């Protein structure tokens with residue numbers, strides 16, 4: 050499994066400066082005092098001020114620093130070294146304090162031994178992880194009793210669809226149950242900039258069924274407070290999505306609805 054994660058890490062390292070310069074990642078908004086979070090997680094997670102928050106797979110820390118700007122005491126981690134370096138320099142430049150840790154998610158217990166009020170993770174994180182049971186155990190391990198876990202993520206069902214040849218509809222393309230062997234993709238550009246020149250184009254990804262995600266969290270010792278399925282998403286998973294307001298996209302009226310994202314709030318028992 051490590052070799053698959055390593056192939057992806059090399060790509061993530063390359064994507065850091067591309068994403069930091071893209072319109073999708075609102076670095077300038079953050080630099081000018083704003084918060085680069087979406088309304089869904091802001092409303093669903095609620096007030097974080099004064100709480101300790103662990104952000105898993107933080108990329109270059111824009112969301113982590115946004116939670117810190119809202120008053121959370123933030124620790125954030127990612128296995129891409131350039132991502133962690135940029136996060137630290139954004140923190141130093143803006144004076145918004147957060148601790149950034151360079152580690153593979155599965156190795157985090159080797160370098161971090163604390164418990165938090167909140168564990169947070171979002172948008173495009175689970176497909177890079179081969180083992181969801183082990184991920185859920187990491188989530189549970191870092192929560193204080195009564196602490197909150199929150200995830201908002203692309204829906205496992207949505208990931209199975211691809212755009213058809215004339216780019217007008219979705220068609221079922223990928224397995225819902227990936228299993229141990231990852232799906233291998235080779236595509237130009239990146240989700241944040243489809244025209245970007247990227248050298249490392251290959252990714253190895255897993256689609257984790259929603260039932261497995263929920264059951265793994267329960268088995269690890271969490272009580273599910275809600276599981277929401279959303280018809281909007283803050284990026285364009287298909288070229289024909291239409292604007293839904295507030296930075297979100299949705300399917301056009303002539304395509305039957307499908308869940309684009311899910312969010313889970315859970316409590317450590």
Ligand SMILES: C[S@@+](CC[C@H](N)C(=O)[O-])C[C@H]1O[C@@H](n2cnc3c(N)ncnc32)[C@H](O)[C@@H]1O
Nearest residue numbers: 061106108127128129152153154171172173177
């Ligand atoms: C889509 S990005 C992060 C999502 C975040 N919401 C954002 O958009 O900034 C996924 C991140 O997961 C990290 N990642 C992937 N596999 C990982 C692993 N095994 N351990 C730690 N980080 C990992 C990547 O380096 C990347 O920064």
